[in-house]
Amino acid sequence: MEKTIITVVGKDTVGIIARVCTYLAKEQINILDISQTIVDGYFNMMMVTDTSGCAKGMKELSDEMKALGEEIGVVIRCQHEDIFQMMHRI
Amino acid sequence: MINIFEVSETNQMIEQENLDVRTITMGISLLDCIDDNLENVRNRVYDKITRMARDLVKTGEDISAEYGIPIVNKRISITPAALVGGAACKSPEDFVLLAQTLDQAAKEVGVNFIGGYSALVSKGMTKADEFLIRSIPQALAATDRVCSSVNLGSTKTGINMDAVRLMGDIVLETAKATADKDSLGCAKLVVFCNAPDDNPFMAGAFHGVTEADAIINVGVSGPGVVKHALTQVRDANFEVLCETIKKTAFKITRVGQLVAREAARRLDIPFGIIDLSLAPTPAVGDSVAEILEEIGLEMAGAPGTTAALAMLNDQVKKGGIMASSYVGGLSGAFIPVSEDQGMIDAVNAGALTLEKLEAMTCVCSVGLDMIAIPGDTKATTIAGLIADEMAIGMVNQKTTAVRVIPVIGKGVGETVEFGGLLGYAPIMPVNTFGCERFVNRGGRIPAPVHSFKN
Numbered sequence: 001m002e003k004t005i006i007t008v009v010g011k012d013t014v015g016i017i018a019r020v021c022t023y024l025a026k027e028q029i030n031i032l033d034i035s036q037t038i039v040d041g042y043f044n045m046m047m048v049t050d051t052s053g054c055a056k057g058m059k060e061l062s063d064e065m066k067a068l069g070e071e072i073g074v075v076i077r078c079q080h081e082d083i084f085q086m087m088h089r090i
Numbered sequence: 091m092i093n094i095f096e097v098s099e100t101n102q103m104i105e106q107e108n109l110d111v112r113t114i115t116m117g118i119s120l121l122d123c124i125d126d127n128l129e130n131v132r133n134r135v136y137d138k139i140t141r142m143a144r145d146l147v148k149t150g151e152d153i154s155a156e157y158g159i160p161i162v163n164k165r166i167s168i169t170p171a172a173l174v175g176g177a178a179c180k181s182p183e184d185f186v187l188l189a190q191t192l193d194q195a196a197k198e199v200g201v202n203f204i205g206g207y208s209a210l211v212s213k214g215m216t217k218a219d220e221f222l223i224r225s226i227p228q229a230l231a232a233t234d235r236v237c238s239s240v241n242l243g244s245t246k247t248g249i250n251m252d253a254v255r256l257m258g259d260i261v262l263e264t265a266k267a268t269a270d271k272d273s274l275g276c277a278k279l280v281v282f283c284n285a286p287d288d289n290p291f292m293a294g295a296f297h298g299v300t301e302a303d304a305i306i307n308v309g310v311s312g313p314g315v316v317k318h319a320l321t322q323v324r325d326a327n328f329e330v331l332c333e334t335i336k337k338t339a340f341k342i343t344r345v346g347q348l349v350a351r352e353a354a355r356r357l358d359i360p361f362g363i364i365d366l367s368l369a370p371t372p373a374v375g376d377s378v379a380e381i382l383e384e385i386g387l388e389m390a391g392a393p394g395t396t397a398a399l400a401m402l403n404d405q406v407k408k409g410g411i412m413a414s415s416y417v418g419g420l421s422g423a424f425i426p427v428s429e430d431q432g433m434i435d436a437v438n439a440g441a442l443t444l445e446k447l448e449a450m451t452c453v454c455s456v457g458l459d460m461i462a463i464p465g466d467t468k469a470t471t472i473a474g475l476i477a478d479e480m481a482i483g484m485v486n487q488k489t490t491a492v493r494v495i496p497v498i499g500k501g502v503g504e505t506v507e508f509g510g511l512l513g514y515a516p517i518m519p520v521n522t523f524g525c526e527r528f529v530n531r532g533g534r535i536p537a538p539v540h541s542f543k544n
Contacts, residue, residue, distance in 0.1 A: 007097055035094040046094040058156040077101065079158035081092065086344040088096040 002052040003032070003081035006065065010074025012043040019072055020047075020065075027061070028053040043074065048081070100341075104159060107314035108376040109342065111349045112369050113163040114150050115205075115290035117297035117305040117362065118142050120169040128178040132191040135174065139166060139195035139204075142304055142359075147200040149356045153349055161349060162511075166196065167295035167307075168206035176218030182225035189229035189236050196235040203278075205295030207238040210285070213247040213534065223253070226260050230275035231267035237278045237293035241285040243480040245487045248537040249283065254480065255529050257281050258473025262496055265465065269498035272506045276495040277428075277460065281476055283483030283490045288363050289419040294456075294491060305362035306354045307419060310346030311369040312338075314376045316406075320384040331385065332405045339366065339409030347414045365419030366410035367455060368402075370430035372513035378402075378423050379432025390433055391442030399423060400453035420489055422455030428508060428515035429460055437516050444475075444518050452482050457491035462506045462515040465498035472496065474525035477535075485538050 008020060017036075024031060024047075033048040054061065062078040069076030103109035123134035143166055150164040168174070175188045189207055196204040207229060209219040226238050240257060243249035261276055268275030280294045287298020290307035297305070319338040323330050346364045354361035370378045379390035385398045403423045411417050425447065427433045436442035444461065451457045457479050463472075476492045483490030497506045500517055507514040 005092065005097055007101060033091060037094065044094070044098065046097045048091060059152060062155055062158075077158050080156045082348055083157040083159060083345060084092045084097055084100055086348040087100055087341045088092065 001050050004049050004051045004058070005079050005081050005084060006047040006049055007077045008043065008045040008069065008074050010043055010069070010072070012038055012041055013073065016043055016072055016074060017045065019068065020076070023065070023068055024049065027056060101158070103312070103315045103341075107312070107318045108371070108373055109312050109315050109345070110160040110162050111308060111346055112311040113165050113290050113309040114146070114161060114349065114353050115165040115167050115295055115307045115309065116143050116146050116357070116359065117167045117288065117301055117307060119297055119301060119303045120174045121299070123174055124177055126177045128175070128184055128187065131175060131178045132188060135188070136191050136195045139168070139192070140198050143199040143201065145357060149353055153352050153356070157348065159345055159349065163202055165201050165290070165292060165295065166199070166204045167290070167297045168192070168204065169297050169299065170206055170208040170210055172209035172216070172219045172222040173299065175222070176216065179218060179221055182221050182228065185222050185225035186228045186232055189225070189233050192236050193233035201235070203235050203237050203292045205237040205239065205292050206297055207236050208240060208296045210241045211250050211253045212241050212244040213250060215250070215253055223256060223260055226279060227263040227267040227275065230264055230278055237295065239280045239282060239285065239294040239296060241282045242476065243283040243484050243535075245284060245484050246537055249477065249480045249484055249535040251477065251529065251534055252532055254477050255473045255532070257476055258469040258471075258529065261472050261494065262467075262469045265496045265498050272508065273465070273495050273497045274508055277493065277508055277512050280491050280493040283480040284488060286419055286489055290365050291367065291369065291420060293493065301362070302360055304359045306350060306357065306359050307362040307365065308346050308350035308353070309365040309367060309369065309419065310342050311367070312342040313368045313370045313378050313381055315342055316368065317375065317377070317381045317384050320381065324384070328401070332401065335402060335405035336409035339406040340413045343410040343413035361416070363416045363418030364410070364414040366407060366414075366417055366421040367419070368406055368423040370424060370426065371511055372429055372431055374431055377430045377432035378425055379430050379436055383432065389439055389441035390436040391446045395446065396449050396453055399425070399450050403454040420455040424456060424459060425450055425454060426460035427518070428462065428513040429511060430513075434514070434516060437518060444520060448478060448482070451479065451490055452486060456489055457493070459491065459493050460495070460512065460515065461493070462495045462497050462517045463520050464501045464517055465496050466501070467496045467520050468524070470524065470526045470529050471520060471522070473529040475520070477529060481535070
């Protein structure tokens with residue numbers, strides 16, 4: 001399993017999750033976990049996804065999600081899970 | 091499973107606190123390029139560097155994109171050039187040709203610096219070492235990306251004072267040879283005592299002769315992250331302070347370890363070491379001086395600075411060592427003046443002097459770094475500065491270095507701009523009392539006794 005962490009941060013608006021999930025479904029990316037909070041009107045979401053079914057490379061995926069974020073007006077980051085595991089788990 | 095708070099913490103470090111991996115440095119042995127014909131050496135050196143490092147920059151960029159962590163520099167270090175060119179180069183001019191080959195190879199593979207235009211002369215100089223040293227001013231003027239370093243002493247051998255004296259001249263000549271660029275050449279020239287073989291940071295990186303054919307070394311950074319963490323424990327006692335620094339250093343280093351392992355795997359080159367240095371940049375908030383201020387000093391240079399820095403340096407190592415299997419290089423807080431906005435401010439405010447910086451180098455890596463001094467400083471005075479710093483390294487069994495820039499045509503009170511990561515610096519006054527008779531004596535300072543440590 002290729003775990004990728006997707007984070008979405010930005011001003012809250014209608015349909016953020018829908019747009020992101022539609023894209024993920026199109027790319028055959030399975031969502032394993034979602035957590036989401038709103039802090040001071042700012043939308044903050046983290047998804048743990050499995051990208052092993054996705055045909056696209058990490059760089060391409062990352063660029064496309066970034067572009068999607070710009071369209072919606074939020075910042076979307078797409079990072080390999082290892083960076084978080086390394087930093088926060090001994 | 092990783093939770094949203096941990097993810098946010100990491101991303102905040104990257105986006106707001108300037109967390110980055112400062113450099114992936116590929117060490118390449120050029121010992122197999124040695125020949126007595128200079129053309130052959132140049133061809134082999136060019137071929138080997140461009141072959142080994144062909145994918146270095148791209149790999150760095152790929153890793154950066156996948157993990158979302160900036161990797162600022164991709165660099166190369168090579169076997170000390172005095173050894174590589176020793177059999178072929180019959181004059182300083184020959185060595186300049188070799189430097190130009192290194193520069194071309196660096197440009198071809200797209201790295202921003204190549205280090206290892208170096209000579210190791212801690213006890214004595216061979217003819218080749220001396221040719222290389224004498225070629226440094228021209229070599230640095232004729233190239234853009236070549237960095238040069240000279241090891242002048244060690245705890246085991248003492249200090250080669252002949253070489254120290256010579257380097258006083260060479261630093262000044264390098265300044266003159268690059269006077270049209272505010273003596274920028276001196277920013278790419280550093281002298282060491284106890285130089286490490288596996289340092290990934292410029293200008294002092296070289297690939298030691300005890301190393302494998304090729305190796306990946308990684309330098310991490312993150313003064314901004316440490317500073318931010320310390321703002322959360324303002325006015326807490328030293329125990330809490332130390333714990334916070336250690337935990338933060340652990341997290342920073344783990345990112346370096348991940349990047350190093352991944353780069354080594356993708357390039358199929360063994361992983362060497364992680365260098366646990368807090369390396370500042372001129373960016374606001376990415377400053378070691380600001381950490382010292384957060385610890386409780388009005389400005390870097392105030393009484394207490396040396397103690398605060400000693401504590402900071404030690405805690406960074408304690409946290410970092412647990413995060414990586416192999417730690418090496420310089421591993422400590424850097425205190426370059428021109429590359430650290432807080433240090434620049436402290437100098438401008440009159441809080442930080444050259445003498446205080448010298449004291450600070452006793453407790454942290456790496457030495458008098460990126461300090462602009464008046465262009466009319468005498469070569470013997472520069473040699474004296476170097477000798478002092480070498481002595482600190484020799485006696486304390488640590489690496490020390492000197493990278494001072496005598497800015498030709500400028501004096502105290504003026505500012506010099508180097509641009510980019512090298513930053514800008516106010517020109518600092520140097521003690522003008524002479525040391526000619528001392529540095530002109532010739533010979534060596536013997537190695538110190540390793541007992542009776544007081």
